Structure formats: C-alpha cells, structure tokens
Amino acid sequence: MLTRRWPPWLRWALTLLLLLTTAWFLDVSVVWQELAGFSLPMLLAAMVVSVLQVLVSAWRWRYTAGRLSVGLPFVVAVREYYLATFLNQVLPGGVLGDVNRAWRHSLGSAARLGAVHAVMIERLSGQMVMVSVALGLGAWLALQQGRIAGVVADMGGGVAAVVVLIVVVLGLLARLWARGRGYVHALRRDIRRALLSWPAIVVQVSSSAVVVATYLCVFALLAVGAGYWSEPQQALALLALCSLLLLAMAVPVSVAGWGVREGAAALLWPLAGLPPEQGVALSVGYGLAVLISSLPGAVFMVSGRHPAG
Structure with missing residues (x-):
C-alpha cells in the first residue's frame, strides 16, 4: 500500500526538488567555498566514527534479538547492518535497508516474527533517544536565543518528523489491530521484553545514546575541521542545530534525508545568527561522509548471502 502511494521515482524527484529549492535561496558559490574548506583528516576521522556507529548499532540489534530468543552472531549482525546502512543511503525512503535486514534475518531463523520484531524494536530504541536528544538540545538553543516562538515556528522539519512518525505508527497499529489482535499482543509482549523491561531499558537507552553521540560526533568533526567554532557555547549551539537536522531527516519523504x-x-542556522550556507555545507558534508562510510555494505549486497539463525 505504502509503495503504491509513494513510488520510488517520486521520492527521487522530491529529493531533487528540495535540493534545487534550497540552492535557489542560497549563494551556491559560498556553499562550495565552505565545502572546500573542510579538512580531509577530519573527514577521515568522521568515517572512522561511522564504523563505531555500525558496530554499536549491530551490537544493539544482537542484544535485542537475544532478548527475544533469536540467535544472531555479532559478525553477521555487523555484516547485515552495513548492508542495511548502504541500502538506506541509496534507496528511497531511508528504511528499505532495515526492511531487507529483517527479511534476511528471518530467512535463517526459526522464530521469524521475533527476527522481524528485533529490527523494529532496535530501530524504535534509537529513534526514541534521538528525538529526546534533539528536542532537549533544541529547547536549550531556543532559551539561549531568547526566541522560543521563532525557533518552534521554524522547526517545521523536526515537528513534521515527529508528527509523521506518530501518524505512521498509529496507522500501522490500527491496521494490525483490525487484522488480528493476536499480533498486536505479540508485538506488545516483545517490546516489553526487549525494550521496556529491566535491565533491557538501561541497555537500550545507553547503546542508543552512544549511537546518537556518534551521529553528532560526525557533525562535530566536520565543523572543527572547517573552523566553525572557537568556544564551548558555540560548539553546543552547533550540536543543537545538528541534532535538529537528525530529527528532520526522520521525515521519510526523500532519499537518505537529502x-x-x-x-x-x-x-535553522540563521536562528542562531549563523549563515545558512554554513549549515547547508555541513549538512552536505555529513551526507557524503555517511554515504562513503556505508560503501562496505555494497560488498555484502553483491555476495547475496543471508544470515543464519
């Protein structure tokens, strides 16, 4: 149903339209100058951080699967997470890699429903922490700027992301409830076992916090290499802005958030008294760093193997 409503070409077209619209209102030559000022060593360091991001995310997935009594070797989890990350970067919607990861894991598992739920719950854990961090830092930035109403009004992307996610989740739950209450009960049971029970909640929040920290660290390394900050408060303001970018990326309407x-x-950048070209350049640098660091996943796509359960 969702595929028919959002054909792949439409998301590619929308992505291009959004990029062209943004470029129309900016000085593109300034954006290119900002990109040229990025430090290659810092870009390489950001890619190393992305490796840590995949390792921790794969471990979180393995832990979640274990809570649901589904076997998943760590090496396999890393391999599949790389593949999913790559697919999320090159396919429309930003979630097809995770769908493929759940499907491949279920093929080699005796507990297919548990394998699918493991991916869903692992992603839910990360989204919960990311939204909390973004909203917290965003609120701090609004207070610092003394323009709470203006910041909230211009956080359209972030607010839209939360609204879209809530609507999608409620819609899916409504469909599942209509089709069979038994599945809804099974999903609630698995969420309680793998996410909300003790000590799962501590492990999930802690590991997801590390993953979110790696997202922000990639932004921070690029910003340091470009000389975007010189004092702690300025650094925190930039991290707050970058966390809001992560929240905006949750809107599943484009390719990899582009x-x-x-x-x-x-x-967002003008709200903090910063040039918009700087924010766009940092955003483009982040997208390129994540795309390049996900390329090992292409190797596993070519191999065509699926994990054993």
Missing part, C-alpha cells in the same frame, strides 16, 4: 536535511539547515 533535501530535507539541507532545507532544514538553511532555515
């Missing part, structure tokens, strides 16, 4: 992320940067 266009949505850059448009949000063009709107």
Whole structure:
C-alpha cells in the first residue's frame, strides 16, 4: 500500500526538488567555498566514527534479538547492518535497508516474527533517544536565543518528523489491530521484553545514546575541521542545530534525508545568527561522509548471502 502511494521515482524527484529549492535561496558559490574548506583528516576521522556507529548499532540489534530468543552472531549482525546502512543511503525512503535486514534475518531463523520484531524494536530504541536528544538540545538553543516562538515556528522539519512518525505508527497499529489482535499482543509482549523491561531499558537507552553521540560526533568533526567554532557555547549551539537536522531527516519523504536535511539547515542556522550556507555545507558534508562510510555494505549486497539463525 505504502509503495503504491509513494513510488520510488517520486521520492527521487522530491529529493531533487528540495535540493534545487534550497540552492535557489542560497549563494551556491559560498556553499562550495565552505565545502572546500573542510579538512580531509577530519573527514577521515568522521568515517572512522561511522564504523563505531555500525558496530554499536549491530551490537544493539544482537542484544535485542537475544532478548527475544533469536540467535544472531555479532559478525553477521555487523555484516547485515552495513548492508542495511548502504541500502538506506541509496534507496528511497531511508528504511528499505532495515526492511531487507529483517527479511534476511528471518530467512535463517526459526522464530521469524521475533527476527522481524528485533529490527523494529532496535530501530524504535534509537529513534526514541534521538528525538529526546534533539528536542532537549533544541529547547536549550531556543532559551539561549531568547526566541522560543521563532525557533518552534521554524522547526517545521523536526515537528513534521515527529508528527509523521506518530501518524505512521498509529496507522500501522490500527491496521494490525483490525487484522488480528493476536499480533498486536505479540508485538506488545516483545517490546516489553526487549525494550521496556529491566535491565533491557538501561541497555537500550545507553547503546542508543552512544549511537546518537556518534551521529553528532560526525557533525562535530566536520565543523572543527572547517573552523566553525572557537568556544564551548558555540560548539553546543552547533550540536543543537545538528541534532535538529537528525530529527528532520526522520521525515521519510526523500532519499537518505537529502533535501530535507539541507532545507532544514538553511532555515535553522540563521536562528542562531549563523549563515545558512554554513549549515547547508555541513549538512552536505555529513551526507557524503555517511554515504562513503556505508560503501562496505555494497560488498555484502553483491555476495547475496543471508544470515543464519
């Protein structure tokens, strides 16, 4: 149903439209100058951090699967997470890699429903922490700027992301409830076992916090290499802005967040008294760093193997 409503070409077209619209309102030559000022060593360091991000995310997935009594070797989890990350970067919607990861794991598992739920719950854990961090830092930034109403009004991307996620989740739950209450009970049971029970909640929040920290660390390394900050308060303001970009990327309407992320940067950076070209350049640098660091996943796509359960 969702595939028919959002054909792949439409998301590619929307991504291009968002990027062109953002470029229309900016000085593109300044954006290129900002990109040229990025430090290659810092870009390489950001890619190393992305490796840590995949390792911790794969471990979180393995832990979640274990809580549901589904076997998943760590090496396999890392391999599949790389593949999913790569697919999320090159396919429309930003979630097809995770769908493929759940499907491949279920093929080699006797507990297919548990394998699917493990991916869903692992992603839910990360989204919960990311939204909390973004909203917390965003509120701090609004207080610092003394323009709470203005910041909230211009956080359209972030607010839209939360609304879209809530609507999608409620819609899916409504469909599942209509089709069979038994599945809803099974999903609630698995969420309680793998996410909300003790000590799972501590492990999930802690590991997800590390993953979110790696997202922000990639932004921070790029910003340091470009000389975007010189004092702690300025650094925290930039991290707050970058966390809002991550929240905006949750809107599943483009390819890997491209266009949505850059448009949000063009709107958010002026709120902190910073040039929009700087925010867009940082956004583009982040997207390229994540895309390049996900390339090992292409190798596993070619191999065509699926994990054994």
